[in-house]
Amino acid sequence: MAGILQRYKAVYGLPDDYPIVSLNEGNTPLIPCEHISAHIEKTTGVTGLKIFAKYDGANPTGSFKDRGMTYAVSQAKHDGASHIVCASTGNTSAAAAAYGARCGMQVLVLIPKGKVALGKLSQAMMYGATIVEIDGNFDEALAVVRKLGNTGKITVVNSINPYRILGQQSAAFEICDELKTSPDYHFIPVGNAGNITAYWAGYNRYQQLGTIKNLPKMMGYEAEGSAAIVRGEVIAEPETFATAIRIGNPASWQQAEAARDESDGTIDSVTDDEIGQAYTRLAATEGIFCEPASAASVAGLIKACQNKQVNNNSLITCTLTGNGLKDPDSAIRLSDEQGIAKKLSLPANEQAIMDAIGL
Amino acid sequence: MAGILQRYKAVYGLPDDYPIVSLNEGNTPLIPCEHISAHIEKTTGVTGLKIFAKYDGANPTGSFKDRGMTYAVSQAKHDGASHIVCASTGNTSAAAAAYGARCGMQVLVLIPKGKVALGKLSQAMMYGATIVEIDGNFDEALAVVRKLGNTGKITVVNSINPYRILGQQSAAFEICDELKTSPDYHFIPVGNAGNITAYWAGYNRYQQLGTIKNLPKMMGYEAEGSAAIVRGEVIAEPETFATAIRIGNPASWQQAEAARDESDGTIDSVTDDEIGQAYTRLAATEGIFCEPASAASVAGLIKACQNKQVNNNSLITCTLTGNGLKDPDSAIRLSDEQGIAKKLSLPANEQAIMDAIGL
Secondary structure, three states: OOOHHHHOHHHHOOOOOOOOOOOOOOOOOEEEOHHHHHHHHHHHOOOOOEEEEEEHHHOOOOEOHHHHHHHHHHHHHHOOOOEEEEEOOOHHHHHHHHHHHHOOOEEEEEEEOOOOOHHHHHHHHHOOOEEEEEOOOHHHHHHHHHHHHHOOOOEEOOOOOHHHHHHHOHHHHHHHHHHOOOOOEEEEEOOOOHHHHHHHHHHHHHHHOOOOOOOOEEEEEEEHHHOHHHHOOOOOOOOOOOHHHOOOOOOOHHHHHHHHHHOOOEEEEEOHHHHHHHHHHHHHHHOOOEOHHHHHHHHHHHHHHHOOOOOOOOEEEEEEOEEHHHOHHHHHHHHHHOOOOEEEEEOOOHHHHHHHHOO | OOOHHHHOHHHHOOOOOOOOOOOOOOOOOEEEOHHHHHHHHHHHOOOOOEEEEEEHHHOOOOEOHHHHHHHHHHHHHHOOOOEEEEEOOOHHHHHHHHHHHHOOOEEEEEEEOOOOOHHHHHHHHHOOOEEEEEOOOHHHHHHHHHHHHHOOOOEEOOOOOHHHHHHHOHHHHHHHHHHOOOOOEEEEEOOOOHHHHHHHHHHHHHHHOOOOOOOOEEEEEEEHHHOHHHHOOOOOOOOOOOHHHOOOOOOOHHHHHHHHHHHOOEEEEEOHHHHHHHHHHHHHHHOOOEOHHHHHHHHHHHHHHHOOOOOOOOEEEEEEOEEHHHOHHHHHHHHHHOOOOEEEEEOOOHHHHHHHHOO
């Protein structure tokens, strides 16, 4: 199936000759989560929830960033750019490097010197990006990125690029197209707050077009150790093992608050323990392996049900932003700590194995 | 979109009440590869190839194994099984653990003691499988798996389970549905040889149904260090860095030879160097990051063009079996060795960066 710009060309109002750079992103699985629903009913008393996980880890580079990057890079190509740049140690750098490679642009990825393990950059490296270690911290890297953009010779594809959020709206389109309606509540992790902004804009766009009647309540969840919006202040040293939302000064702060207020939703925080529990529960009961940060949406859903913020029998969607394979270390650590994985050491004999598992 | 059993229910002849266990697998991107086509034209003189990569790394657990596992586990559920077992250190164990978790079955993954790094099992662990280390090598683990199956209390989901290959046929259906025809040549990695068997059966099924007119030539490629079919002998100690096809005694050996002969195709081998070159070329020019073994298909295509085995202007499909994130170590090593990734260390100053990249 074609990528998001081809499929939603009319919605985006793109001309026929728009130069689309695509890896056939989007069109990701919307997976029913009956076990999470049963767990919520049992532990909180909220009954009859129809829950779907939007698994954006199935995108070509393994995260929702592909939706925005196809648009940002296509527009850069449209504008005649030869170079793109971002400051990122994770999903943004992977997506920028892939789409840049695909259309022959030079891709610069700025990172703070000595602070980033190369393992985190395996994707950007494979896609042939130029990794620029700079003397300075991440904020200084971002500042240099902006200055590079101001030269007019390099296109910035960090989230200040407005086409990123435009492209990310497509996830809301896909959800409504598949459900043939809008959800009652949409749960989503909040880091830089671009994605909650994008979904809200996407749902509104579909309402304007008459494709859906009602808008969902937007339910955003930050990690407690980096909950800038919840606490109402910039956090200088954000902390959480959910690295993809470890952000102390969200770029789309105001837009996220607007999405919350306009939708009568909430922005709240969840602890690392709650995120970790949701992360392993998704894998061990639903068979869905996501990035730790992704599980903030499901952790938030469980918390909201505990707080009786969710009506019985609601239609719920939860965004899972990234692929679990992005962070195997957290998988090994948490599945071990929580006793999810069981390990046995036995002789090569079928009876010994049957005995050990009680069959 | 629904998974493969729901979408192809009529093709598979499944009853309406068949208990489908699905993660909405399949429906993976078919990505045009114009840069590979241009490279082939320039280096071999074969012109006008229309090449598509079927990127099965976008499946829920990151490989084509999900297509077969949804069928094998659904059938196990249909038959009332409570336990499933496989011997695997890679993609099969991840898929078995995910689909087993989703329907509440106990999943046993047998591995040789002390031979497998836990990092390879991060997925199976997260999905809550029971990892059973046995005293013995991989062949002995497989033998125990068969004996466990013979007890009638545990369902084997290794490739001897016939529903695996049935499910994998769906990739051929999807290709034909999207192209609205069959390809002229289908290139595919060959390890255990189940996938080439499945594609060939799938194309034949679609021809019987009248959905396509012609059948493609099946072009299978083993890694040189484990090219049992090409050499015509079992290889006791198979060697290749493309671990997913490091198999010295393919389970579907005869079926693969039949697919080759019936389709007037070929089974040949490619060197680790050829695989590595195709692997980095796919990432750095097409923006597609696959497992090393996946790239054997594209390495094979390039070799076949060098040998003038491919006609000009042909329609070509190449299966990419798995997600590059399954093996970040190979990505870092090869992108470094081949100079794909460039690294700079610079002051936090835009002019210094512009100077360094010659802008």
